[in-house]
Amino acid sequence: MKQVLQNISNGETILADIPRPLSKKGNVLVRTTSSLVSVGTERMLVDFGKAGWIEKARSQPDKVKMVLDKVRTDGLAPTVEAIRSKLEQPLPLGYCNVGLVEEGSDTGFSKGQRVVSNGNHAEIVRVPKNLVAKIPDDVDDESASFVVIGAIALQGIRLIKPTLGECVVVTGLGLIGLMAVQLLKANGCRVMGIDFDSKKCELASKFGAETVDLSKGEDALAKAKNFSRNKGVDAVLITASAKDNSIVHQAAEMSRKRGRIVLVGVVGLELSRADFYEKELSFQVSCSYGPGRYDKNFEENGNDYPLPFVRWTETRNFEAILDLMSSGILDVKALITHRFVFNDAVNAYAVLNDKSALGILLQYADDDSNNKMSQTITLTNNAQQTGDASCIFLGAGNYSSRVLMPAFKSAGATLHTVVTSSGINSYHHGLKNQFKLASTDFAESLLTEADTVVIGTQHNLHAEQCLTAIKANKHVFVEKPLALSIEEVETIEEAIKTSKIGTKLMVGFNRRFSPHIQKIKSLLSVKPMPKTFIFTMNAGAIPKEHWTQDRELGGGRIIGEACHYIDLMRHLTDSPIKKFSAIRMGDSDSVDICEDKAIISLVFEDGSIGSIHYFANGGKSFPKERIEIFCDEGVLQLDNFKKLSGFNWDGFSSFKTRSQNKGQSECISAFVDTVKNSKEAPIPLEEIFEVAKVSIEIADSLR
Structure with missing residues (x-):
């Protein structure tokens, strides 16, 4: 299928062929018929992409602070790479989508229904059910494309709480702003609109508003005074975009005592206390489409807020706008300035620089082609099509794309298919790393000649995907953790025992492959006595x-991260774990605290x-990370996998590497070599299963 993507690094907008998104529980799969380009938001994104590094940094000072913190902890080179x-990660554009339901029977929507959602500009979109609304029969697709924009205006107005007769x-x-004018008029308000564009002012006048045309030098404050009959306006809705604070200052000046100001747009927010103090003005920023926005429990998990307590959620705001369109109160036809067929979408973005542009509609072909519905696409013929260690990658998140893929490629593996849920990451990272195929269909990828599956997905998926790969007679590399329950670990154990090909199973416990750990292992090998370990993970x-x-x-951070140290200690002792104990900070039923501040004690x-x-x-x-080992009146100390020091350690004082080395490349090279040459797995299976079970038991004991 085709989708509009933007490169944030250079501002380039492309229409890319990517795999159709995977169906997902609680989500609706929609075949798009029309979508609206949000001139303000999408122009801002394109302009940000085209800006240089300095301009990007100036526009996001909070991100600069995060970067500086990362430099201090991880170093300059890893930070620059991150x-x-x-x-480079492509950004999907658009959030005003209309189409026909393809799948989503568990969501209350049925195939063929016309719906509106905040889906992107793509031939097929997948949207959580609480961000989808059914379109009335008497509302056409083009009008419905404005619903999400209308919901933004409506939410701002709800915060103003206008009453009949207010100005x-x-x-x-x-x-x-133009949709807000109509909605305020429907609320029985007198409305005045302010803008620099004469044509937009003319439209506002047609919708019943008085206007201030700043391009003609009209005085907004003087007009507002006259408009409010010298009382000051009751409320100001700011839907403009500006870098300075003048718009908010102007809003305060024209407001009456105890007036309300609501910000929907993006403006400078260095507020003057005097402006607000003397009049006791209220100021509020409106959040997008309404209650539920950015709430994972509402949007992703599909848990609605109870109507008696939250009357207007973002979903119900969508429905309210559709009802206003159906009744004829809200007219958006006059807002349409451009129409483009979807295949010409890139040219639509050139129109963003046209000041006359308002409603830019993308119109999609009415077809159901195989290409549109395909979950697998060919990226390149450069990759080898056969050979040992030919890999299917599940997941292309930060770690998988930045560490695992390059490491497998460097180790001589063939990158065959990359599979992700949405398709965008599989397309992007597939091209970048020269995979043969990009897909959203794991089952289909297992039918290819690839012999190895690399799992880098969300932790709750690891066990099931590992089992599926084993049953499909593939070798498996699982980025930790292996599983989230003892039952899952035991099921994998049984599957490995009955594997027809003798599946090589590896978990990404890379630290044991670090040259620092290899050095420690050799230093400890000549000291057979018991040892004392203190491992600190900050x-x-x-x-x-x-x-x-x-x-x-x-699974929590003990299962997901501390398992590294449980494995590492098991590796360095070369002895099974006999027992454990653990305690967390605030270890009380009355304290609501995560398990990620804990002390774990192991006995071997x-x-x-x-x-x-x-x-x-x-x-x-x-x-x-700091590792300390006490043995035979000597001490070894490793800091951040960069410097290993020996204290009173005969024949050893220090070992350094130029940069941090946690053994990722060495770990993957060992696994690829195992697959290619049918060697024993780099980590014994009994240790993999032992560490997985102990990690789960420790995490359970802390809850």
């Missing part, structure tokens, strides 16, 4: 709401003991 990778100013007469804080902290999705059968300090509440200036 930024470059982020900017309200709309500053900025773009699509949102992991850094992530929000409790992050998916990795979710027990069902990510050879008598060694170890303590893993997994802390998310430390400072970034302290090493992110």
Whole structure:
């Protein structure tokens, strides 16, 4: 299928052929018939992409701080690589979509229904059910394409809480502003619109508003004073975009005492206390389409807010706009200035620089071609089509795309198929790394000649995907963790035992392959006595709401991250784990706290003991990882996998690498060599399963 994508690094807009998105529970698959280009938002994105690095940094100072923090912890080179990778990631454009339901029977929508959603500009879109609304029969597709924009205007008006007869100013007469004028008139308000564009002012006048045409030098404050009968306006809705603070200052000056100002657009927010203090003005920023926006539980998980307590969610705002269109109160036909067939979408973006542009519609061909519905596309014929270690990649997130793919390629593996849920990542990273195919269909990829599956998806998918790959007679590399439950681990154990090809199973415990750890292993090999370990992982804080902290999705950070150290300690002792204990900070039923601040104690059968300090509440200036080993009156200390030091260690003082080396490349090279040459797996299976089970048991004990 085709989709409009933008390169944030250079601002280039393309119409790309990508795989159709995968069907997903709680989501609706829609075949697009019409979509609307949001002139304001999408122009802003295109302009940001075309800006240089300095301009990008100036526009996002909060991101600059994050970059500087990353430089301090990870170094300059990894930070630059992370930024470059982020900017290269294509951005799907558009959020005003109309089409016909293809799939989504579990969502309450049926095949063939006309719906509106915040889907992108693409022939097929996948949208969570709470962001989809059915279109009344008497509302045509072109009009329905304006629903999401209308919902943005409506939410701003709801925050103003207008009453009959009030006088309200709309500053900025773009699509949102012109729709807001009509909605305010429907509320029985007197409306005044302000803009620099005479044609937009004329449209606002046709919709019943008084106007201030700034291009003609008209005085907005003087007109507002007259408009409000010298009382000051009741409310100001700001739908304009500007970098300075003048628009908010102007809104405050024209407002009456205790007036309301609501910001929908993007303006400078260095507010003057005097402006607001003397009049006791209220100021509020409106969030997109309404309640539920950016709430994962509402949007992604499909949990609606109860209507008696939250009357107007973003979904219900969509429905309200559709009802107003159906009744004829809201007219958007006059807002349409351009129409383009979808195959000409790139040229539509050239129109964004035309100041007369308002409603730019993309019209999609009415067909159901195989190409549009295909979940697998060919990217290149450059990749080898056969050979050992021919890989199917599941998932193309940050770690998979920036670390795993290049490492497998460098190790001599063939990159055959990359599979992702949405299709955009498989397209982008497939092209970048010269995969043969990009797909959203895992089952179909298993039918190819590829002999190896690399799993880098969300943690809750690992076990099922691993089992599926084993049953399909593929070798498997699973980025940790292997599974989220003991039952899943045991099922994988059984599947491996009955594998017809002797499946090579590997988990991405790369730290044991680091040259630093290899050095430690050799230094310990001549000291057979029990050892004492202190491993500290200064992991850094992530929000409790992050998916990795979710027990069902990510398993928590002990299973997902601390498992590295459990495996590493098991590797260095070369002895099974005999028992463990663990305690977390705030270890009380009355304390709502994550498990990512914990101390884990391990006892090994050879008598060694170890303590893993997994802390998310430390400072970034302290090493992110520190390993200390006490043995035979000597100490080994490793900081951040860059410098290994020996204290009172006969014949050894230090070992350094020029940059941090956690063994990712060495780990993957060992696995690829195993597959190509039918060697024993780099990590013994009994250790993989032992560490997986212990990690799960430790995490469970902390809950």
